[in-house]
Amino acid sequence: GAVVSQHPSWVICKSGTSVKIECRSLDFQATTMFWYRQFPKQSLMLMATSNEGSKATYEQGVEKDKFLINHASLTLSTLTVTSAHPEDSSFYICSARDVGADTQYFGPGTRLTVL
Amino acid sequence: AQSVSQHNHHVILSEAASLELGCNYSYGGTVNLFWYVQYPGQHLQLLLKYFSGDPLVKGIKGFEAEFIKSKFSFNLRKPSVQWSDTAEYFCAVTPKAAGNKLTFGGGTRVLVKP
Numbered sequence: 001g002a003v004v005s006q007h008p009s010w011v012i013c014k015s016g017t018s019v020k021i022e023c024r025s026l027d028f029q030a031t032t033m034f035w036y037r038q039f040p041k042q043s044l045m046l047m048a049t050s051n052e053g054s055k056a057t058y059e060q061g062v063e064k065d066k067f068l069i070n071h072a073s074l075t076l077s078t079l080t081v082t083s084a085h086p087e088d089s090s091f092y093i094c095s096a097r098d099v100g101a102d103t104q105y106f107g108p109g110t111r112l113t114v115l
Numbered sequence: 116a117q118s119v120s121q122h123n124h125h126v127i128l129s130e131a132a133s134l135e136l137g138c139n140y141s142y143g144g145t146v147n148l149f150w151y152v153q154y155p156g157q158h159l160q161l162l163l164k165y166f167s168g169d170p171l172v173k174g175i176k177g178f179e180a181e182f183i184k185s186k187f188s189f190n191l192r193k194p195s196v197q198w199s200d201t202a203e204y205f206c207a208v209t210p211k212a213a214g215n216k217l218t219f220g221g222g223t224r225v226l227v228k229p
Binding site for chain 1: 222
């Protein structure tokens, strides 16, 4: 099946620093990738839709200047959490849309802890 | 906007018992429906999906789901669970015109006792 990787799997940073998370589709090309946030014991909440070669579309309430998304190629999207604060600590999950299967495949997630 | 509700937050059952997890969605148009599973410490994996055709779909690991359009439901079933089915299960919906933007239900944690 389709494989999506994320890097890093976990990161700890100081408040005020920026953190970049990578999402890669390993065996298919993804014109669209999605970024989610999952709070403990809760479901996934869509943050933004990342489209290759164009600006990301953010969900209501998500600060686009805080969560910068770049989708520079058909296999890579990055999420940068800028000036991170403790309330940004969470589990961030990406998914990539396999157009042929019209299905999203999910990465393993990145646990961000901001001290 | 569409919404997805999963009625059971937690389910505990013994091995060999039958499992049924409810999922209802609210959306007036046609949708694609998915069930994902998240095993402890692992990422979301696709169990099965429904786009059109036979409303009873079979997925991996012996799971199946039935789409009942009149009830806006897409319940997941497995006739006989195993301890390894302990996981969290998520129902997700995307309107066919929404560019694959998924809306997830709240998830159901299933614990299968050996």
